[in-house]
Amino acid sequence: MKTKIITCIICLLLISTPARPAEKAAVLPILEIVKAVTKKVIKAIDLRIQKLQNKTIWLQNAQKKVENVLSKLKLDEISDWTKKQKELYKGYYDELTKVKTIITYYQRIKEITKKQTRLVQEYERAWNLFQQDSHFKESEIHYMKSVYDGILEETIKNIDQIFLILDSFTTQMSDLKRLEIINKAADEIDSNYDDLILFNQQNIMLSLQRAKTEADVNQVKQFYGIP
Numbered sequence: 426m427k428t429k430i431i432t433c434i435i436c437l438l439l440i441s442t443p444a445r446p447a448e449k450a451a452v453l454p455i456l457e458i459v460k461a462v463t464k465k466v467i468k469a470i471d472l473r474i475q476k477l478q479n480k481t482i483w484l485q486n487a488q489k490k491v492e493n494v495l496s497k498l499k500l501d502e503i504s505d506w507t508k509k510q511k512e513l514y515k516g517y518y519d520e521l522t523k524v525k526t527i528i529t530y531y532q533r534i535k536e537i538t539k540k541q542t543r544l545v546q547e548y549e550r551a552w553n554l555f556q557q558d559s560h561f562k563e564s565e566i567h568y569m570k571s572v573y574d575g576i577l578e579e580t581i582k583n584i585d586q587i588f589l590i591l592d593s594f595t596t597q598m599s600d601l602k603r604l605e606i607i608n609k610a611a612d613e614i615d616s617n618y619d620d621l622i623l624f625n626q627q628n629i630m631l632s633l634q635r636a637k638t639e640a641d642v643n644q645v646k647q648f649y650g651i652p
Contacts, residue, residue: 455577456545462584463541469591478526488517490523527594530603534590537611541580543594543619548573551625554649560635561628572624579617586610 491514555561555569587610593603629649636642646652 437601455574455581456549459541459545459580459584463538463545464520466538466584466591467535470538472530474528474535475532477524477531478483481524484517484521484524488514488521491517500598530590530594530607533607533611534587537583537607537614538587540611540614540618541583544576544580544614544621546560546609547621547625548576551621551628555628558632558648560632560645565616569624569628573621576617576621576624579613583610583614583617618652 552569552573556566561569586606590603590606590610593606629645629651632645632649633642636645
């Protein structure tokens with residue numbers, strides 16, 4: 426199902442995207458897919474969290490009403506009716522605990538997805554600058570593109586993991602397994618982000634090393650926002 430969704434997005438982007446320079450053609454579709462899907466995931470999570478928070482308020486209010494009734498009962502008034510109220514209270518408590526746990530999961534997923542958004546933003550910023558830097562040869566720019574392609578392709582796999590986590594709430598999956606998938610997705614996105622930052626820093630350092638004059642060095646620093 427997820428593969429079909431991503432395939433449809435690819436087709437739509439290829440149809441709607443105007444012609445671009447050759448060096449950007451391969452990167453753009455993957456980039457736009459990652460940006461579009463990530464944005465939709467964050468929006469979907471926000472909606473789910475809002476619904477669960479509304480449900481939490483309702484459960485808390487219902488639980489409090491039952492709790493108030495039970496607190497007014499005397500020990501000698503225990504009967505089938507009060508037993509049902511206790512069972513109802515327990516039901517609200519168990520459901521409330523479950524909802525709060527799911528909200529925690531969703532918030533963690535949202536943080537992971539936001540990290541992926543920062544990865545894309547950092548990629549776009551650096552890639553646009555490197556293409557304008559005269560210290561790099563055309564062959565080096567092509568090499569950079571191939572590295573970025575690889576990182577972006579890995580983010581597609583991260584999106585699959587996020588979809589797997591979201592799907593897990595409608596299937597019989599244990600909390601332990603769900604947490605395992607969440608931690609794995611978080612680790613992979615952290616690794617991809619760190620690789621991107623390191624690669625960008627290495628390229629900036631190379632540009633600085635190729636600067637021939639102090640004025641050129643200062644210009645490079647200013648270009649990349651280095652203090």
